[in-house]
Amino acid sequence: MIPRHMYITQLHYDKPANGQHLGFPHTLPFLQGFDSLSFKKPVTIFVGENGTGKSTLIETLAALMELNLEGGSKNHRFETEASHSSLYQYCRLTRGAYRPRDAYFYRAETFYNLATDMDQFAEGEGVLSQELFGRNLHTFSRGEAMTTLMNHRFFGNGFYLMDEPETGLSVNSQLQILLAIKERIAKNSQFIFATHSPILILYPGAQVFQLSEGGIEEIAAEETQLFKDWRMIMERNSYFIHQLFSD
Numbered sequence: 340m341i342p343r344h345m346y347i348t349q350l351h352y353d354k355p356a357n358g359q360h361l362g363f364p365h366t367l368p369f370l371q372g373f374d375s376l377s378f379k380k381p382v383t384i385f386v387g388e389n390g391t392g393k394s395t396l397i398e399t400l401a402a403l404m405e406l407n408l409e410g411g412s413k414n415h416r417f418e419t420e421a422s423h424s425s426l427y428q429y430c431r432l433t434r435g436a437y438r439p440r441d442a443y444f445y446r447a448e449t450f451y452n453l454a455t456d457m458d459q460f461a462e463g464e465g466v467l468s469q470e471l472f473g474r475n476l477h478t479f480s481r482g483e484a485m486t487t488l489m490n491h492r493f494f495g496n497g498f499y500l501m502d503e504p505e506t507g508l509s510v511n512s513q514l515q516i517l518l519a520i521k522e523r524i525a526k527n528s529q530f531i532f533a534t535h536s537p538i539l540i541l542y543p544g545a546q547v548f549q550l551s552e553g554g555i556e557e558i559a560a561e562e563t564q565l566f567k568d569w570r571m572i573m574e575r576n577s578y579f580i581h582q583l584f585s586d
Contacts (some may be wrong), residue, residue, distance in 0.1 A: 344527035346357040346498045349433035350376045350400065364424040367392040369555040370487060376555070378531070380546040381524045385533040387550030393533035395424050396550075397447075397502045400531060402427035404498060406444040410453035413442065439529070441497030445488065447506035476523045481507035495526025505536035513538045537569040 352373055353359050364370070369392050385393045398408055405413055413450075454476040469475065471491050476484050485508060486525055491498055505513050513536055520542060534540060540547060540560045549558045549565075561564055572579050 341352075342402075344437055344496075344529065345378060345381070345435040346437060347400070347432050348435050349430045350378075351433065351511045353429050353431070354390070355359055355429065364392065364395050364426045365429075367395065368552045369396070369550045373553060376437060376530075376548070378546065381529050382542050382545040382546075383531045383539055384542070384545050384547045386535070386540060386547065386563050387461050388564075391550035391552075393550055394502050395426055397500055397533050398424070399426045399430055399530070400432075401446075401500050402444055403432050404450075404500070406442055407498065408444075408446075409449040410444050410446040411456065412444075437527075439462060439498040441494045441495060442509075443493060443497065445485070445497050445504055447503040449467075450481075450484070450506075458490075465585060481529045482512035483511055486512055486515045486519065489516065489523075493519070493523050495564040496524050497523065497528045499523065499528060499530045500528070501532035501534075503534060504532060505534055505539055506559070510538065516540055523563055526561060535565065537566055540566060 344411075352370065352375065354374065355365060369387075376524050385396060401408055401554070405415070457471075458475040458477055463573075470545070472487055476488070479487055486502060504516060510541050516539065532539070540563060544561070547558055547563060548555055549563050551564070
């Protein structure tokens with residue numbers, strides 16, 4: 340049974356008609372034979388090697404939800420470089436019965452630009468970051484800024500997209516992210532994110548999709564290549580490093 344507060348329940352891909360020779364992103368492996376994806380849990384996680392299309396998928400969802408593609412909410416409209424793909428033009432969403440009161444997109448590679456915008460954006464009676472956090476976001480460390488953003492700007496009753504939120508974060512900070520997600524889920528929120536973190540994929544009850552050269556599949560967290568690789572390195576680190584550096 341799909342939880343009551345699921346703001347999007349399906350992503351549909353309308354494949355270009357035969358005869359249309361379109362390049363990227365339609366050449367991504369996960370799109371071959373792909374027509375739709377169902378979201379069944381409040382937390383959905385995408386994993387896969389670099390270049391498999393995780394970020395493209397996340398930014399497509401951001402575009403369909405009308406969020407700023409370099410991060411932020413609908414109110415953020417800064418753009419340093421138009422690097423997003425056109426995939427959203429060929430996709431549509433099936434939405435749930437409810438609309439989110441809040442929506443936000445965190446994108447690790449453009450977080451500096453988002454922090455700058457928040458440190459300059461005036462809302463209400465002062466600068467947005469000072470109103471929310473008590474000081475400019477740039478004065479925090481990367482890990483502090485990420486966890487502070489989640490704790491003070493992700494209000495709940497919301498739809499939240501995150502692309503590699505673990506970037507630059509310690510193990511402890513990643514554990515704090517898990518707790519922050521749990522607290523927002525309790526406030527009727529939905530999270531979808533892409534990660535390379537063996538910690539974040541362990542969120543209890545999350546729906547995990549693995550993108551690879553073979554396509555996209557729903558899979559248990561412990562069965563993902565990400566988890567297997569990290570487990571192999573941690574359990575056999577001496578052998579692994581020896582083999583890596585051997586002649």
